[in-house]
Amino acid sequence: METTKEVLHDIYGLPFIFFERPSWDKFPGAKRTFAADVLNPDGRVVQQPSTHLLNLDFSKGFDVKFKDKDGKEKYCYLTCYGPAISRILASVIIVHGDNQGLKFPWKIAPIQVIIIPIGDVMKKAEELKKKLKDNKIDADIDSSDKTPGEKFYFWEMKGVPLRIEIGKREVENKELTIYRRDTGKKEKTNEKDLISYVIRTAEDYDKNLIKAADNLFNNRIVDTASKDEIKKAVDSGKIARCGFCSVDENGEKCAELIEKEISAEVKGTKFEKEKPQGKTAECVICGKKAKEVVYVARAY
Numbered sequence: 377m378e379t380t381k382e383v384l385h386d387i388y389g390l391p392f393i394f395f396e397r398p399s400w401d402k403f404p405g406a407k408r409t410f411a412a413d414v415l416n417p418d419g420r421v422v423q424q425p426s427t428h429l430l431n432l433d434f435s436k437g438f439d440v441k442f443k444d445k446d447g448k449e450k451y452c453y454l455t456c457y458g459p460a461i462s463r464i465l466a467s468v469i470i471v472h473g474d475n476q477g478l479k480f481p482w483k484i485a486p487i488q489v490i491i492i493p494i495g496d497v498m499k500k501a502e503e504l505k506k507k508l509k510d511n512k513i514d515a516d517i518d519s520s521d522k523t524p525g526e527k528f529y530f531w532e533m534k535g536v537p538l539r540i541e542i543g544k545r546e547v548e549n550k551e552l553t554i555y556r557r558d559t560g561k562k563e564k565t566n567e568k569d570l571i572s573y574v575i576r577t578a579e580d581y582d583k584n585l586i587k588a589a590d591n592l593f594n595n596r597i598v599d600t601a602s603k604d605e606i607k608k609a610v611d612s613g614k615i616a617r618c619g620f621c622s623v624d625e626n627g628e629k630c631a632e633l634i635e636k637e638i639s640a641e642v643k644g645t646k647f648e649k650e651k652p653q654g655k656t657a658e659c660v661i662c663g664k665k666a667k668e669v670v671y672v673a674r675a676y
Contacts, residue, residue, distance in 0.1 A: 377394055377410060377412075377427060377647070380392075380394070380412050380424075380425045380427070384412060384414075384424060384425060384464065385586070386586075387481065387483050387484065388464055388467075388468055388481055388484065389468075389471070389472065389481045389582060389585045389586040389589050390414045390424070390464070390467050390468065390471055390589060391414065391415055391471075391589050391590045391592055391593055392412040392413055392414045392415070392424060393412070393413055393415075393646065393671070394410050394411070394412050394413075394646070394647050395410070395411060395413060395643045395644035395645060395646065395647075395671060396408060396409065396410050396623075396644045396645050396646075396647060397409040397410070397411055397643075397644045398623035398624075398627065398628075398631065398642055398644055398645075398670070399623060399624045399625055399628075400625065400628045400631065401641075401642075401644070402428075403426065403428040403430075403456075405430055405431055405433055405434060406428040406429060406430055406431065407428075407429045407430065407431045407453075408428070408429040409426060409427075409428050409429075410426065410427050410428075410647065411423050411424070411425075411426035411427075411643075411644075412424040412425050412426070413643055413673070413675075414467045414471065415592050415593060415596065415615070416467070416470050416471060416592075416676075417470070417471065417592060418613055419596065419610070419612070419613025419614055419615075419673075419674065420613075420673070420674045420675060420676055421615070421643065421673045421674070421675050421676075422463055422466065422467055422470075422675065422676050423460070423463070423675065424460045424463055424464055424467065425457065425458060425459050425460050425464075426457070426458045426460070427455060427456070427457045427458075428455060428456050428457075429453065429455055430453070430454045430455065430456060432451050432453070434454050435451040435452045435453070435454055436451055440452045440454065468480070468481070468484070471589050471592070472535075472585055472588075472589065473535070476529075476532045476533060477532055477533030477534065477535060478533065478534060478535025479535050479537075479557055479558065479585060480535040480536070480537060480557075481582055481585055482537050482578045482579075482581050482582045483582065485514065485535065485536060485537050486514065487514055487515070487516050487534070487536050488513055488514045488515065488536070488537055488538065488574075488578070489508055489513060489514070489515040489516075489536070489537070489538045489539070489540060489574065490515070490516055490517075490518060490531045490536045490538070490539050490540070491504055491505055491515060491516070491517045491518070491539075491540045491542065492518055492524060492527050492528065492531075492539060492540065492541050492542070493517065493518075493519065493542055493543075494524050494541060494542065494543035495543050495544050496544075497542055497543060497544060497546075497547055498517075498519065500542060500547050501517050501519075501542060502517070504540060504542070504552075504567075504570065505517055507570065507571065508570075508571070508574070511571050511574075511575075513571075513574055518530075518531065524541070528555070532557060535557060536557060537556070537557050537558070537578070537581050538554055538555070538556060538557070538574065538577065538581075539554065539555040539557070540552055540553070540554055541553040541554075541555065541562075546567075550566060550567040550568070551564055551565070551566055551567065552564065552565055552566075552567055552570060554573070554577075556577065556581065557581075558581045558584045558585055559584065595614075596613070596614045596615055597614065597615045597616075597617050597671070598614050598615070598616060598617065599617050599618070599654075599655040599656060600616040600617065600618045600655070600660060600672075601618065601619075601655045601656075601658070601660060602660060603633075603634070603637060603638060603660065603661065605618075605660075606618060606634065606638055606640065606660065606672055607637075607638045607640075609672075610638065610639075610640045610672065610673060610674050615643075615671055615672070615673045616640070616671070616672040616673070617656065617669060617670075617671055617672075618655075618656055618660040618669070618670060618672060619652045619655070619656035619657055619658050619659055619660055619666030619668075619669060619670075620642065620659050620660065620661075620666055620667070620668045620669070620670040621659035621661070621662055621664045621665075621666060621667060621668075622667050622668065623642075623644065623645060623667075623668050623670065627642075627659075627668075630659060630660075630661035630662055633661050634661065634672060638672075639674065640672050640673060640674050641672065641673065641674070641675055642670050642671075642672055643670070643671045643672065643673055643675075644670060644671065645668050645669060645670055645671075646669075646671070649668075649669075650669040651669070652665075652666035652667070652668065652669050656669050
């Protein structure tokens with residue numbers, strides 16, 4: 377789960393909550409299942425990487441044993457992990473994208489800097505590309521016959537973090553115009569400062585994307601004490617937090633009612649267990665004393 381945070385959030389910039397799945401939604405054969413749910417701008421969640429503590433049936437089936445301190449053979453507890461690569465990329469598109477197209481986080485962008493030559497400045501464009509690549513920055517040149525405006529639109533749609541616009545004036549003044557996909561604004565820097573500018577801006581760029589994505593959770597989790605309140609919450613693109621009788625098989629009927637009548641799912645409990653109290657003191661469906669605090673959301 378710590379590795380998921382380091383990759384999913386700190387590199388891909390995706391906000392999520394790790395939920396322990398209820399018994400009816402565990403990975404088959406798992407003793408415990410934890411899944412990272414990413415929140416999309418429309419309020420729905422997407423299950424991303426999940427990790428599972430498997431029961432002993434797996435080690436028995438594959439005869440995986442160890443010797444304990446007394447030299448006796450025992451079956452191992454095993455774990456397995458689903459990285460959900462294609463789902464992660466889908467969430468990158470949904471969470472960071474806008475009406476202009478993609479916004480790739482710096483660390484995973486296939487092209488980090490695109491150079492747009494305007495006029496007969498290919499020699500200088502090639503110099504800049506080499507300089508960037510020599511400093512381990514993925515760069516390319518758009519030497520197509522499209523107009524500058526068409527090129528700008530195309531690479532914004534592709535989500536390239538930085539765009540260098542270079543014409544005769546820039547070459548003469550040794551000054552570069554750079555467009556940032558995160559802010560949608562243009563900045564200028566001296567050619568000699570290009571590498572330091574890119575390195576500094578790359579860090580700031582990812583921080584901006586992560587901050588904007590993290591803000592998706594602001595005021596999006598609401599305490600609820602009835603089916604009507606759950607429905608109102610999820611209909612408005614929020615996650616409902618509520619008291620629940622049980623996350624073992626005894627609570628499955630209550631979960632089925634939520635799914636049937638509200639078209640939402642009990643995603644589970646937080647890894648750090650929360651104590652039912654106040655509005656979450658009773659099961660939101662059957663009214664029994666709540667044993668758990670669960671989160672209900674609509675999913676893709």
